[in-house]
Amino acid sequence: RDLDGIYEYIVETLIEPGIAAKLIDSLEEAIFSLESMPQFTVVYRVAETKKRVLVVTVRYSKSQF
Numbered sequence: 001r002d003l004d005g006i007y008e009y010i011v012e013t014l015i016e017p018g019i020a021a022k023l024i025d026s027l028e029e030a031i032f033s034l035e036s037m038p039q040f041t042v043v044y045r046v047a048e049t050k051k052r053v054l055v056v057t058v059r060y061s062k063s064q065f
Helices: 004-011 019-031
Strands: 040-047 054-059
Touching: 004 019
Parallel strands: none
Antiparallel strands: 040 054
C-alpha cells in the first residue's frame, strides 16, 4: 500500500508517471535485495542541499551501535 501511495502521489501531484515507475522499480529492487543480506543495517543522512546521501555506518545487525 505504501508503494502504491508513493506512486499515486508522484503521478497525480507531480505529473511524472515515468519517474514514478522508475522509483517504484528501484524501491522494490532494494527491498528484494534484503533477501540476500538481511542482517545488515545501514545508517545514513540525506544532505539535501548537496543532493547527496551520506552513509554514517554499516553494521551487522547483531552488533551493538
